[in-house]
Amino acid sequence: MIGSRRPRPDGATVAALVAAVLMTAALAMIFFYVPTDVSEGYSQRIFYFHVPIALTTYTLFVWGAVNAARYLLRRDESLDLKSYVPMHLGVIFGSLTLVTGSIWANIAWGTWWFWGDTQLTTFLIIFLFYCAYFMLRFSVEPGERRATYSAVYALLGVGLIPLSVIGVRFAQSNDLIHPITFNSNGANMDHSMFLTFLVALAAMLSLAVTMYLVELRGKRIDERVRRIRRLVEEGV
Amino acid sequence: MISEFAAKSVAAVYGLAWVVTLAYIAILNAKLGRLERQLDEIAGILERRAGDV
Numbered sequence: 354m355i356g357s358r359r360p361r362p363d364g365a366t367v368a369a370l371v372a373a374v375l376m377t378a379a380l381a382m383i384f385f386y387v388p389t390d391v392s393e394g395y396s397q398r399i400f401y402f403h404v405p406i407a408l409t410t411y412t413l414f415v416w417g418a419v420n421a422a423r424y425l426l427r428r429d430e431s432l433d434l435k436s437y438v439p440m441h442l443g444v445i446f447g448s449l450t451l452v453t454g455s456i457w458a459n460i461a462w463g464t465w466w467f468w469g470d471t472q473l474t475t476f477l478i479i480f481l482f483y484c485a486y487f488m489l490r491f492s493v494e495p496g497e498r499r500a501t502y503s504a505v506y507a508l509l510g511v512g513l514i515p516l517s518v519i520g521v522r523f524a525q526s527n528d529l530i531h532p533i534t535f536n537s538n539g540a541n542m543d544h545s546m547f548l549t550f551l552v553a554l555a556a557m558l559s560l561a562v563t564m565y566l567v568e569l570r571g572k573r574i575d576e577r578v579r580r581i582r583r584l585v586e587e588g589v
Numbered sequence: 590m591i592s593e594f595a596a597k598s599v600a601a602v603y604g605l606a607w608v609v610t611l612a613y614i615a616i617l618n619a620k621l622g623r624l625e626r627q628l629d630e631i632a633g634i635l636e637r638r639a640g641d642v
Contacts, residue, residue, distance in 0.1 A: 380603075389591075396595040399602045406606070449609055453602045460598045564613065571620055578627050585634050 365566035372563050375556035382549040390546075396460045401549055403453040404534065405557035407476070410450050411514050413443035413561060414483060418511035421504035433500035436507055438568050440486055442561060447480040475517035482510045 383401045390397035417439035424432035454473070455465045467473060486506055493499040534540060540547045 394595055395591045396598050398599050402602055402606055445609065445613065449606060452605060456598050456601050456605075460595060560610070567617065571617060571624075574624060575620070578624055578631070582627060582631050585631050 363566075365563055365570060368559055368563040368566055372556060372559035375552060375559055379549070379553040379556040382552055387545050387549040388543075393461060396457065399453060399457040399460075400534075401553040402557075403450065403457055404550065405554040406446055406453060407450040408554060409557045409561045410443050410446040410480075411518070412558065413439040413446060413565075414479070414507075414514060415511055416565075417443060418507045421507035424500060424504045425508075428497070430500070433503065434569065434572055436504060437490065438565055438572065440483055440507060442564055442568065444480070444483055444487075446561065447476075447483065450476065451480065472517065475513070479510065479513045479517055482513060486510070 379401065383398055387398070387401070389395055417436045420432050420436035420439070423429070424436055454476075458467065459465050486503065489506055490499060490503045493502055534542065540550075542550070
């Protein structure tokens with residue numbers, strides 16, 4: 354019988370449920386499970402949100418660049434949208450990284466920003482680079498030319514990410530005050546802290562996936578409504 | 590003993606994340622409202638056209 358079956362939950366609904374469960378677990382672990390850091394004290398709890406947000410920012414920029422490369426290979430219009438949406442979300446998460454990092458810096462180092470630090474400066478360069486992506490994208494008329502320019506720009510920017518992540522490891526201690534939590538020996542923290550970090554990272558990534566799927570769906574519906582309106586106005 | 594400054598900083602970071610998420614939902618809601626208005630306009634055009642026939 355038509356309409357008797359319940360519709361299966363879509364990807365965004367599943368991702369939202371996963372994000373809600375993981376975010377609840379992460380907050381419970383951050384405030385009730387993980388011990389207070391001996392050297393940094395209570396403010397170290399900022400780490401469990403700040404670092405996952407920063408890693409999610411990188412992931413979104415990389416995902417946007419992957420879809421940009423796929424667009425250049427296949428010239429499929431939907432891939433242009435799948436490249437644009439992560440860039441947009443990456444800038445939102447990037448802003449949050451900068452603000453949460455500044456709050457942490459103020460309490461840990463006594464300053465909101467330190468220009469001499471390699472990690473901070475390279476992250477800011479990546480962030481500003483992707484902010485300029487939108488200036489480029491919206492200065493060109495919609496169509497293949499805009500999609501191509503945007504895809505090439507997105508691909509150029511992704512090369513900066515290894516510089517930010519690995520470059521900081523090459524920096525000497527005299528210009529580095531940003532803590533290095535992960536190195537070749539693994540995570541520099543105890544088991545419970547690492548577990549809490551992983552749950553918080555999974556929560557943040559699932560939140561980003563939810564936002565990506567919802568925004569993508571909204572943009573597709575928007576595009577369809579425009580097309581229908583055009584057809585109706587043309588009298589088809 | 591938790592210092593007041595540390596507690597305020599942690600609260601600011603976690604609060605900010607929630608505010609950004611809620612702002613994102615508000616923007617999406619505004620977008621849905623715009624789509625709804627556009628669909629109403631299309632329905633209006635089709636209804637007028639049906640009335641003319």
